[in-house]
Amino acid sequence: MDKNKRSELIIISIIFLLVITGMYFYYQTSMKALGTPAEQVQQLSIQGTGQNLQAAFDNNDATAWTGTDAAGQFNYMIIDLKKIYSINNISIGLGVWSQPIDYSISIQSSNDAANWRDIISGIETGYITEPKTVIFDKFLPQDTKYIKIGIKVVGSTQNFKVTEIKIQ
Ligand SMILES: [Ca+2]
Numbered sequence: 001m002d003k004n005k006r007s008e009l010i011i012i013s014i015i016f017l018l019v020i021t022g023m024y025f026y027y028q029t030s031m032k033a034l035g036t037p038a039e040q041v042q043q044l045s046i047q048g049t050g051q052n053l054q055a056a057f058d059n060n061d062a063t064a065w066t067g068t069d070a071a072g073q074f075n076y077m078i079i080d081l082k083k084i085y086s087i088n089n090i091s092i093g094l095g096v097w098s099q100p101i102d103y104s105i106s107i108q109s110s111n112d113a114a115n116w117r118d119i120i121s122g123i124e125t126g127y128i129t130e131p132k133t134v135i136f137d138k139f140l141p142q143d144t145k146y147i148k149i150g151i152k153v154v155g156s157t158q159n160f161k162v163t164e165i166k167i168q
Contacts, residue, residue, distance in 0.1 A: 048077035048149075056093075056165045061131065064095050067159035072152060074106075075160060078113060079147045079167070088141040089168040090119075092149070093133045095161030100127040102154040107136060109144035116148060124154055131163065 046053045055063035056077070067075050087109065094103055103125045108116040119139050125132070147167065151160050 043082050045080040045082065046077060047080075049075040050077075050160070053077055056162045059164065061093060061163045063163070065160075065162040065165075067153070067161075072154075072157075074104075074150045074152045076148055076150045077165075079149070079165075080113070081145055081147070081167075084111065084143050084145050085167075086141050086143050087147065087167060088139070089135065089137040089166075090147070090149075091133050091135045091164075091166045092151075093131065093163035093165070094125065094128065095131050095163050096128060097158050097161070099156065099158060100129045101156055101158050101160075102127045103160060104152050104154050105134070105136075106150040108148040108150075109142040110146040110148065111144060113146045117142070119147075133164075 044057060046057070050065055050067045052063065053065050056065040065077065090107060092105065094101075105123050105125070106121050107119040109119055110116045119142060120136055123134075123136075125134060149165065151162065153160050
């Protein structure tokens with residue numbers, strides 16, 4: 001191999017290594033974990049049905065996202081994380097009214113808010129009489145930009161009440 005060819009090969013190898021290193025660090029920074037609940041509120045964008053959606057992210061169990069539609073219909077919330085995160089734990093704080101209440105919860109993930117993948121589908125909590133936090137962590141880590149949470153009340157005319165949502 002002549003000297004020029006060898007120099008060319010070394011330069012190409014160095015460029016290749018720089019590109020790979022750059023991609024690695026881009027991946028690391030783009031996949032970082034969500035911050036504290038307070039930081040999450042600042043970066044999240046939320047839309048959906050019901051009222052007081054932001055109250056599910058204010059770190060206060062006394063405030064809640066509640067239903068306005070007829071009980072028994074699915075209400076939903078779409079959480080825009082603003083970039084792709086690796087998610088493997090979602091906790092949902094559920095409130096109660098005067099009667100025991102049974103919730104059905106579905107969670108989906110998406111990178112474009114158009115094509116959704118089921119994380120959990122129609123999990124029922126069973127009748128609860130006291131506020132309860134349900135933790136969903138038995139799913140494969142999801143690289144996702146959007147999370148869609150659907151919730152409805154089963155077998156009751158009461159509306160739903162979600163006090164706090166935490167995503168990790
Ligand atoms: Ca709250």
